[in-house]
Amino acid sequence: xxxxxxxxxxxxxxxxxxxxxxxxxxxxxxxxxxxxxxxxxxxxxxxxxxxxxxxxxxxxxxxxxxxxxxxxxxxxxxxxxxxxxxxxxxxxxxxxxxxxxxxxxxxxxxxx
Amino acid sequence: xxxxxxxxxxxxxxxxxxxxxxxxxxxxxxxxxxxxxxxxxxxxxxxxxxxxxxxxxxxxxxxxxxxxxxxxxxxxxxxxxxxxxxxxxxxxxxxxxxxxxxxxxxxxxxxxx
Numbered sequence: 001x002x003x004x005x006x007x008x009x010x011x012x013x014x015x016x017x018x019x020x021x022x023x024x025x026x027x028x029x030x031x032x033x034x035x036x037x038x039x040x041x042x043x044x045x046x047x048x049x050x051x052x053x054x055x056x057x058x059x060x061x062x063x064x065x066x067x068x069x070x071x072x073x074x075x076x077x078x079x080x081x082x083x084x085x086x087x088x089x090x091x092x093x094x095x096x097x098x099x100x101x102x103x104x105x106x107x108x109x110x111x112x
Numbered sequence: 113x114x115x116x117x118x119x120x121x122x123x124x125x126x127x128x129x130x131x132x133x134x135x136x137x138x139x140x141x142x143x144x145x146x147x148x149x150x151x152x153x154x155x156x157x158x159x160x161x162x163x164x165x166x167x168x169x170x171x172x173x174x175x176x177x178x179x180x181x182x183x184x185x186x187x188x189x190x191x192x193x194x195x196x197x198x199x200x201x202x203x204x205x206x207x208x209x210x211x212x213x214x215x216x217x218x219x220x221x222x223x224x225x
Binding site for chain 2: 031041044048050058092099100101102103104105
């Protein structure tokens with residue numbers, strides 16, 4: 001049982017490049033989330049998926065898109081990366097009857 | 113908008129002492145609170161939670177206290193150990209659909225030997 005996995009662990013992009021961050025969970029959780037964490041700040045919700053087939057915007061969705069590919073996988077896409085998107089990105093998942101969210105190890109993204 | 117904040121950005125304690133990490137929240141409709149621990153280079157890890165209809169909840173070496181009158185949450189760690197060194201976040205669930213958590217900015221706990 002790997003829990004929540006994220007790829008890649010590190011990524012450097014040039015301004016304007018695109019990329020997709022991958023997240024998968026093997027706990028059969030219904031809900032999945034994408035957060036960003038900037039220095040000195042807490043986690044801010046980008047997008048979430050309450051269940052397979054649904055996605056909704058969080059606090060800071062601009063510049064991002066998501067896809068809930070199936071129950072296990074939830075990807076985050078940056079279509080045209082900007083330096084302001086330099087951050088650490090965390091994926092999380094939650095079982096339907098619990099409030100606790102389980103987090104992946106994070107992806108450290110730098111946009112130059 | 114609503115926010116969750118912490119009073120102390122850094123807390124230094126001696127090994128073996130008790131630690132108290134505080135958190136203020138502003139949304140009286142929040143029905144659930146969680147404390148997370150984040151070690152350097154890792155994702156947040158669940159420590160303990162408490163529902164809004166409770167005042168206190170105890171775990172192994174940790175206790176969470178909730179004071180709804182002043183909208184205050186605290187995490188107490190007994191007999192602090194070097195392995196407790198990390199950033200601690202409180203988070204509140206605002207209710208409604210999707211179980212969206214709002215996180216505070218975090219407190220760095222440093223355990224001195």
